[in-house]
Amino acid sequence: MTRLFAPLELRETSIPNRVMVSPMCQYSCEQRDGLATEWHRTHLGSRAVGGAGLVMTEATAVEPRGRISPEDLGIWSDEHADALEPITEFVREQGSIPGIQLAHAGRKASTSRPWEGHGPVALDEGGWTVVGPTDEPWPYEDEAPSTERLAPEEIESVVESFRAAAERALAAGFEVAEIHAAHGYLIHEFLSPVTNTRGDAYGGGFEGRTRFLREVTEAVRSVWPEDKPVFVRISATDWLPDRESWTVEDSVRLADRLAALGVDLIDVSGGGIHPDSSPEQTGPNYQVRYAERIREETDRAIAVGAVGGITTPEQAEAVVANGRADVAIVGREHLRDPYFALRAAQALEATDEIEGPPQYRRAFGF
Ligand code: FNR
Numbered sequence: 001m002t003r004l005f006a007p008l009e010l011r012e013t014s015i016p017n018r019v020m021v022s023p024m025c026q027y028s029c030e031q032r033d034g035l036a037t038e039w040h041r042t043h044l045g046s047r048a049v050g051g052a053g054l055v056m057t058e059a060t061a062v063e064p065r066g067r068i069s070p071e072d073l074g075i076w077s078d079e080h081a082d083a084l085e086p087i088t089e090f091v092r093e094q095g096s097i098p099g100i101q102l103a104h105a106g107r108k109a110s111t112s113r114p115w116e117g118h119g120p121v122a123l124d125e126g127g128w129t130v131v132g133p134t135d136e137p138w139p140y141e142d143e144a145p146s147t148e149r150l151a152p153e154e155i156e157s158v159v160e161s162f163r164a165a166a167e168r169a170l171a172a173g174f175e176v177a178e179i180h181a182a183h184g185y186l187i188h189e190f191l192s193p194v195t196n197t198r199g200d201a202y203g204g205g206f207e208g209r210t211r212f213l214r215e216v217t218e219a220v221r222s223v224w225p226e227d228k229p230v231f232v233r234i235s236a237t238d239w240l241p242d243r244e245s246w247t248v249e250d251s252v253r254l255a256d257r258l259a260a261l262g263v264d265l266i267d268v269s270g271g272g273i274h275p276d277s278s279p280e281q282t283g284p285n286y287q288v289r290y291a292e293r294i295r296e297e298t299d300r301a302i303a304v305g306a307v308g309g310i311t312t313p314e315q316a317e318a319v320v321a322n323g324r325a326d327v328a329i330v331g332r333e334h335l336r337d338p339y340f341a342l343r344a345a346q347a348l349e350a351t352d353e354i355e356g357p358p359q360y361r362r363a364f365g366f
Helices: 038-049 078-093 152-171 186-191 206-223 248-260 288-297 313-321 332-336 340-347
Strands: 008-010 013-015 019-021 054-061 097-103 130-132 147-149 176-181 230-235 265-269 303-307 327-330
Touching: 019 340, 038 054, 038 078, 054 078, 054 176, 078 097, 078 152, 097 152, 130 186, 152 176, 152 206, 176 186, 176 206, 186 206, 186 230, 206 230, 206 248, 230 248, 248 265, 248 288, 265 288, 288 303, 313 327, 313 340, 327 332
Parallel strands: 019 054, 019 327, 054 097, 097 176, 130 147, 176 230, 230 265, 265 303, 303 327
Antiparallel strands: 008 013
16 A cells, blocks of 8 residues: 555545645636636646646635736636636546635736746736835846835735635635745745834734734634635745745744644745745755654644655655655646656556546556
């Protein structure tokens, strides 16, 4: 028996195996309205056909100005939830668990798609004024878009947007809600002393800087049913050892606090807060050790997901079997191969441990 294909029970949710599709922006709402398109249905649907136990959507914006690009997915109205519902239905029909990453891009919002340069989109070209913990913009090489500091009552309204988005996500049929608190987007901008220099209750020390995330978590948890799991994706470290920044020790402390608020799994990523931030290590498993540390060092039991450079079945199995993480989160390899989990089952001689679509069974030798 493998560990990768053993189910993971979180609350009443049984995730059939430990392969998760990492959230990945598709920049494919061509009408710039945040509504899921045929692309999203095919993209997420084929990863479910491919056998992943959990299929997570891309960063899905809780309000329009929280989109990284104008073409990002959103969930700020009931129409958005309706557009996502056929996707969750299809994912469930394949035996996978549908998850949604709820996000706000903060000061890194309003940028063009990577294949169009990824620079700021001007206001007269469909861009918008971005928001952050301060009015300090992301340090673009060229002209930065204007950034507005969120006042406390505006923070409250963003927290409310996360709550309303979670309610809609539930109505759309999602089983897991993941709060995006990583990669230098709004919540991470509040967590990190690199970007949060506020002097009020949302800044200062660890308590103040984590307040916004704790409030968002409480808001999401308040509407997400008791029997369904909530995840939080964090950047375990800012990778900026030369200045005061967010560290793995902070992440361990945060994970304990989040566990107390009813979070079931920490999805452990890294970096993104500043252009100078760069991984200490790249290549296979480059972030797994942070997941391992959080799993080992938290006082409360909390599941962790490891992401970054997991590309082979043997690696995914080893990450889980060696107790380094509870879930192997696979990003780019899922873009190269939507059937990563089915192929992994084949490679690990575990085809009797996974259902697999009957239509494809003979091709995979089930
Ligand atoms: C990403 N990543 C990402 N992360 C996230 O939390 N929300 C998102 O929407 C996205 N979008 C996204 C788009 C694309 C095209 C890529 C390649 C990546 C990061 C991703 O989930 C993952 O953490 C990294 O790619 C590292 O894992 P892999 O690719 O090495 O398995």
